[in-house]
Amino acid sequence: MRANRQRSRAAAGSAALAALVLAVAGCGGTATADTGELKASAPPAAPGAADQGAAATATEAFGLDLLRQLTAGQAGSNTVLSPSGLATALAMLLPGARGTTASELSGVLHATLPPAQYAAALGAVDRAAQSGGGGSTLKESDTAWTRTGYQVQQDYLRQLAQDFGTGLRTADFQKDPEAARKAVNELVAQQTEGRVKDLLPPGSVTARTVLVLTDALYFKGHWAQPFKPDATTDEPFHEADGSTVQAPAMAQTGNFRYAAGGAAGQSWQAVELPYQGDELAMDLVVPQAGAFDRVRDSLDGPGLDKVLGALGGAQVALTMPKFDFSAQEDLTQPLTALGVHTAFAPGADFSGISAPGQQPMWVSDVVQQADITVDEEGTTAAAGSGVVGVAGAAAPAPDLIHLDVDRPFLFVIRDVHTGLPLFLGQVTNPVK
Known part of the structure; x- marks a missing residue:
């Protein structure tokens, strides 16, 4: 029997959240009115075992790098993080990156495959386990949010749908960023059975926010x-x-x-x-x-x-x-120390995300919140990972x-x- 790994479709859980979720129009695919999900009309064949193995190996190396960064000089601190959750959130960003921005992200992620191929392989690894009880539950949910009126490249939307099973939600980050932040957090809380409640901290979403990518992971074994x-x-x-x-x-x-x-x-x-x-x-x-x-x-x-x-x-x-115990981390500095530089500043090249004529985007925040409980019966753990993109200037x-x-x-x-x-x-x- 296999653990139940379920890539769940995000659903509005309150009137306030539903008011911030709009349909995506003109994206070259079908959109559902309540979720705004773009569905790929012809999903490509799943990446092969070699590509999936390379993606899993890369995620392990990335997680160990990050653990060393987070615990340097802090031998007395408990720490928990989700390498697969954060790698997935960054992999959702990677297909839209170009030039030095893409190469730096790929390097930190230890991705030996081209960006689009790596993203597809990691998405396939995330979906690898089949439903089947066994006393364990593993649910992973990926969600993309963009600012109302901010146009995103159709090819990027298709890749999100094909590789990560997610479409695009829109929120009025510009007029009411605090309500939008709470909507994102509320959805992540639902996706993690209430264990990750405030993924995006106050101030992380502003009127300049144009894109938020989240990965929510829940495990009970x-x-x-x-x-x-x-x-x-x-x-x-x-x-x-x-x-x-x-x-x-x-x-x-x-x-x-x-x-x-x-x-x-x-x-x-x-x-x-x-x-x-x-x-x-x-x-x-x-x-x-x-x-x-x-x-x-x-x-x-x-x-x-x-x-x-x-x-x-x-x-x-x-x-x-x-x-x-639980941990909440701002990962911008650790990722910078590992080699991501251009993505965090104006001049980042995410031209594969922003449609022509839109203000160019860069990343303002990368965050993760995780918790874990281990007792006589087993383990319950959850993690939320978020990427916030802004524009405007034997x-x-x-x-x-x-x-x-x-x-x-x-x-x-x-x-x-x-x-x-x-x-x-x-x-x-x-x-x-």
Whole structure:
């Protein structure tokens, strides 16, 4: 059975939202009056496995780069982000980028395919899992909003429809930007079951806003091997600075995929916890005491692949903390540090989005809000990612292995077939 990955069609959830959603006219496709969705008349063939694999690998490398940027000098902070959600939001922007703007975005995303081909491949990876219960739910919704009266290239609209299953909604960003911001946020909240409530912060949408792209991701998965609540006890958790807190720790012994390795002074243990249906899993990477920063910073894409590739069957006595936290990030500075420069300034080349005669567009904000809850039953996580554009100027091991996750660790929730990382983060204090 497969996890239920559903690309949902955005729907108006209140009178205020419906008032801001208008039909798209003259876009070379059919538009639905209540959603303004452009439907591709003849969708192209799905990208092949090689392209989808390249897109998943690129997203992993992009997510690890971003995690290092967000946690540099912050070893004591819990962090959660959605590499696939943010990569998808930027991939929705990429087909309309040209020249240096496109090459910088492609470089940061680690996209080895041409922009349009990469966008199609990532959209296909996002849709790869089929409906099928299994105790897990994965929903992803992509939405594009433009300012009333701002004309967008028809080819760009077609690519949004074909690759990401989304059409175009219009909102009066110019006359009432605050109402438009609330409408975008309300829709993302609906798409994430209320877990992401204020994706776009106050001031991020102004009268100069002409385009908003959002990706909303919601995941609820039950462990294939649940933890028994009566086995959960308060245990010490050792923070990176040497202090200790008491945290509720779950415990069980069973067959898990496990590995250990690393050089002297930066060794690690890793374990994989599958969700029901065996399509998705959470992997924990637990550095030795005192080596958290070194191990985290060494894990680029190939480094993480090496860890995950070493996992093999073992009998493991596992304890790990429950945790529940959220993070809201302005990603403009981290993306700039990674190499996106021209997109964030007047002079950006998004001529593949703006129709001739329209004021040229550049990106003012890239934001993400994510949260995660891990307990005895499984995991619930959600993430909203937004881009705001403005214009105007092996065999089971016989021995029992003990793994006490009692110190800072990394986690990744991924599609085990494609390797696409849905969520990625670190836990440095599970009770903060």
